[in-house]
Amino acid sequence: MKFIYILTEEKTDSFFIQVLTAVLVLMILVIVFYQLFFFVEFVWVKYISPKPFYRHFYFRKLKLSKDQVYILNTQFSFYQKLNLKQKIYFDHRVSRFIKLHKFKGRSGLYVSDQQKVLIAATAIMLTFGYRNYTIKSLERFIIYLDVFKSKINKAYHKGEFNPAYKAVVLSWKDFLEGYNIDNDNFNLGIHEMVHAMHFDFLKPNNDSISAILFERYYKKIKQLLQNNPTYRQNLVSSKYLRNYAFTNNFEFIAVLIESFFETPQELKNQFPEMYSYVKKMLNFNFKGY
Numbered sequence: 001m002k003f004i005y006i007l008t009e010e011k012t013d014s015f016f017i018q019v020l021t022a023v024l025v026l027m028i029l030v031i032v033f034y035q036l037f038f039f040v041e042f043v044w045v046k047y048i049s050p051k052p053f054y055r056h057f058y059f060r061k062l063k064l065s066k067d068q069v070y071i072l073n074t075q076f077s078f079y080q081k082l083n084l085k086q087k088i089y090f091d092h093r094v095s096r097f098i099k100l101h102k103f104k105g106r107s108g109l110y111v112s113d114q115q116k117v118l119i120a121a122t123a124i125m126l127t128f129g130y131r132n133y134t135i136k137s138l139e140r141f142i143i144y145l146d147v148f149k150s151k152i153n154k155a156y157h158k159g160e161f162n163p164a165y166k167a168v169v170l171s172w173k174d175f176l177e178g179y180n181i182d183n184d185n186f187n188l189g190i191h192e193m194v195h196a197m198h199f200d201f202l203k204p205n206n207d208s209i210s211a212i213l214f215e216r217y218y219k220k221i222k223q224l225l226q227n228n229p230t231y232r233q234n235l236v237s238s239k240y241l242r243n244y245a246f247t248n249n250f251e252f253i254a255v256l257i258e259s260f261f262e263t264p265q266e267l268k269n270q271f272p273e274m275y276s277y278v279k280k281m282l283n284f285n286f287k288g289y
């Protein structure tokens with residue numbers, strides 16, 4: 001009796017060890033495959049073709065409420081042009097973006113769902129060509145009703161990106177105006193969010209696929225302006241970009257991307273090289289662009 005018991009116990013033990021070994025081997029294989037996949041993608045994007053291998057893969061897609069979808073359908077023209085599948089991805093990303101970020105109102109402002117949805121949608125639109133849609137250097141949004149006194153330089157601002165607080169600060173009145181007048185190449189939300197992306201993507205330790213794309217075409221844009229003074233002069237005299245663009249490289253890229261979103265056809269017709277670089281920089285192959 002005792003002998004049989006020992007045999008059974010040994011059998012159970014060896015079966016348990018076999019299962020454990022199989023699980024361990026499987027886990028190691030998954031990790032190796034995962035690392036290899038991203039290494040190959042990194043090399044491919046950096047040296048061969050600047051596009052992520054895939055953009056969307058989610059175990060569980062989050063949904064927006066009916067009211068939130070209504071806001072997008074009535075107040076966000078980029079969303080209206082997406083197909084059904086793209087809208088499902090967009091909804092998921094907006095929902096997750098809202099969950100991952102803090103939204104704080106200032107001077108008595110209560111942050112509404114409309115504000116969260118439109119701010120998140122702006123960030124998601126900008127990064128919709130990428131797989132990674134969160135910007136590590138951006139954690140919170142501070143919303144004022146109107147212009148505010150900046151903590152950085154004590155002047156009155158409509159918006160700013162504060163890297164120390166990982167915050168985009170916005171005047172809501174001016175944010176809305178950016179969308180209400182959608183063909184003047186002014187869009188405060190896009191402008192400030194590009195600053196956050198730019199700051200994050202140019203960090204030396206950021207080797208994400210999005211950062212590689214952004215950096216590659218950012219360099220090309222800078223080279224185009226530096227090596228070709230006539231091109232730069234034509235850009236200045238055309239008045240297509242407002243004068244503020246020529247303050248420094250950070251402002252240039254922010255204003256250029258605002259213009260890309262608001263008047264893509266105009267940019268394409270007048271400065272096709274610039275248009276093509278921005279399109280590739282954001283991997284932006286969507287209707288209207």
Ligand SMILES: [Zn+2]
Pocket residue numbers: 191195250251254
């Ligand atoms: Zn700026």
